[in-house]
Amino acid sequence: xxxxxxxxxxxxxxxxxxxxxxxxxxxxxxxATNPHFKSKYVDLAGCVEAVMDALNDQGIGLIQRSHKxxxxxxxxxxxxxxxxxxxxxxxxxxxxxxxxxxxxxSALTYARRxxxxxxxxxxxxxxxxxxxxxxxxxxxxxxxxxLAEEVxxxxxxxxxxxxxxxxxxxxxxxxxxxxxTLGKRRAA
Numbered sequence: 161x162x163x164x165x166x167x168x169x170x171x172x173x174x175x176x177x178x179x180x181x182x183x184x185x186x187x188x189x190x191x192a193t194n195p196h197f198k199s200k201y202v203d204l205a206g207c208v209e210a211v212m213d214a215l216n217d218q219g220i221g222l223i224q225r226s227h228k229x230x231x232x233x234x235x236x237x238x239x240x241x242x243x244x245x246x247x248x249x250x251x252x253x254x255x256x257x258x259x260x261x262x263x264x265x266s267a268l269t270y271a272r273r274x275x276x277x278x279x280x281x282x283x284x285x286x287x288x289x290x291x292x293x294x295x296x297x298x299x300x301x302x303x304x305x306x307l308a309e310e311v312x313x314x315x316x317x318x319x320x321x322x323x324x325x326x327x328x329x330x331x332x333x334x335x336x337x338x339x340x341t342l343g344k345r346r347a348a
Contacts, residue, residue: 170245171245171246171247172245173241173243174220174239174240174241174243174245174246174247175247177218177219177220177241178215178218178220178239178247180218181211181214181215181217181218181220182214182280182281183214184213184214184217185210185211185214185280185281185282186209186210186211186213186336186337186340187210187282187333187336187337188202188206188207188210188277188282188283188284189202189206189210189284189334189337190202190206190284191203191206192206202273202277202284203273204272204273204276207273207276207277207280207282208222210280210282211276211280211282215239219241219242219243220239220240220241220242221239221240221241221242222237222238222239222240222276223237223238223239223240224236224237224238224272224276225238226268227251229253231255231256232253232254232255232256232264232267233253233254233256233264233267233268233271234251234252234253234254234271235251235252235254235268235271235272235275236248236249236250236251236252237249237250237252237272237275237276237278237279239279249275249278249279252271252274252275252278253271254267254268254270254271254274255267294331294332294333295328295329295330295331296327296328296330296331296332296334296335297332298328300330300332300335301327301328301330303339304318304327304330304335304338304339304342305327307339307342307343307346308342310346311342311345311346313342313345315327318330318338322334
């Protein structure tokens with residue numbers, strides 16, 4: 161297997177574009193619910209959503225290639241630049257818990273999600289006690305209110321979704337995700 165760092169040395173255009181894209185990555189929001197553990201997690205769609213626009217804006221496409229594997233799945237995340245240069249983030253193996261279509265499908269989704277997060281240097285939104293206790297500023301409240309009004313989204317829906325009493329109680333770690341989501345509604 162080749163060293164992924166060798167790809168970077170041979171691909172200066174994609175490397176430079178990736179750095180620019182990474183500055184624009186959104187937070188990977190925990191919007192999916194695991195019914196077994198009654199907890200929130202970031203699903204594959206949330207990971208892709210966090211990075212795809214920024215990658216594409218810099219001329220980078222994303223490929224996740226699977227490799228032959230008898231015990232599970234192996235996924236390789238590759239970034240392809242419009243110049244034709246590529247960077248591989250290496251391969252990630254995930255064993256299948258069951259050797260049936262559902263087991264392999266579950267392992268594939270898991271491998272794609274974690275390979276993408278590792279390749280892009282993103283992590284699920286921070287939900288530790290310190291991050292959760294820091295609230296948004298009055299200016300951020302005003303920004304959300306103005307954008308919500310513009311797109312016809314009641315602020316009460318946002319408050320209800322996050323289980324808070326008022327918008328000012330929104331954890332600061334959630335602000336960028338709310339703005340991005342409202343911004344997508346405006347663009348639609």
